[in-house]
Amino acid sequence: MLSIEKLTYAFENARPIFQKISMDVKVGEFVSIIGASGSGKSTLFQLITGLLEPDQGEIRINGENTENRLGKVGYMPQKDLLLPWRTVLDNVLLPLEVSKENRQRKIPQIREWLGRFGLAEVEKSYPDELSGGMRQRAAFLRTIMTGKDLLLLDEPFGALDSLTKRNMHSWLLGLWGELQKTVLFITHDLEEAILLSDRIYLLGRESLQEVKVSLSRPRSTEIIYQSEFITMRQELERLIHDEN
Structure with a gap:
């Protein structure tokens, strides 16, 4: 559904936000992107949507390498608009x-x-x-x-209180099988990333690390108390700490 190869981007007269990063998102996957503030998560979305153009590298949507990507994906920012x-x-x-x-x-x-x-x-x-x-x-x-078959969701639950966010997670998990969409999801919430995703990418200054989520579907929010979930969260925390 989405293929990114050796992508590099920098704002004018600034150091690159990221250099030569590559990633793939398969049809029907739910993939989250996590990383520290300023690591370029939202900028990556703007590149995928076509609001920005990369300095180097390729972005393919449905196998097509096109410079005119505007309107090729569905995009939802944090503020509902x-x-x-x-x-x-x-x-x-x-x-x-x-x-x-x-x-x-x-x-x-x-x-x-x-x-x-x-x-x-x-x-x-x-x-x-x-x-x-x-x-x-x-x-x-x-x-x-x-x-659009590919949806980019930029922290859609980030402004919600914890109880409402938990309810949204339960709702989305229950609906996920019906949607038949491919989702790329930005979040700062590690529990949210693990709970919802098939895979997670950690975006850093110099790298993009992939973490596979081995938890079976369908899932419920109660899974956050299981040892496998807790271990995965600890591993993500370690990776983020090492990145910083």
Whole structure:
């Protein structure tokens, strides 16, 4: 789904944020990127989406090496960016309007997804009437409605309180099998990365390290108390410490 080879990028007159990093994301995988603040995680997303161009290296999406990557992936930033003057339903319909698809024909399908996302009863509500978790679910559904197979999620649960975040994890784990999407996910939360992911990449100044998550699916949030999970978290903490 996504292949990055020997990618190098630096802002003007600055040292490279990363040099010659390579990674692959297979179809249907959930892959997280972790790393210290300033390691270039969000910059990497901007390169993948086409908002920035690399100094060196290649980015392939679905096997295509194209400089015009804008619109090739679905992107969800940490802030939900829901339009305050539009209802939940109208916010979710926005990608269809941008792509000039027939919105009326899609409404029954979208209402079905609203039900799966626990938003059916608030489809006529406005963003300021929703809880933080509902806003993020609406923003996530809007990202899915772009129709893109590869979704880039940049700390989508980072601004939520711990209880709401845990509920979002349970919700996403329960929904994951139905989504049939490929996800690249940025997080600072090591538990979140292990709980949700098939693989994790640790992005450092000079390297990109891969960690495989051997936990079987389906998963529940209770897995965080198991010894295998705790050992994996300790290993990630060690790798981050060594990187710094």
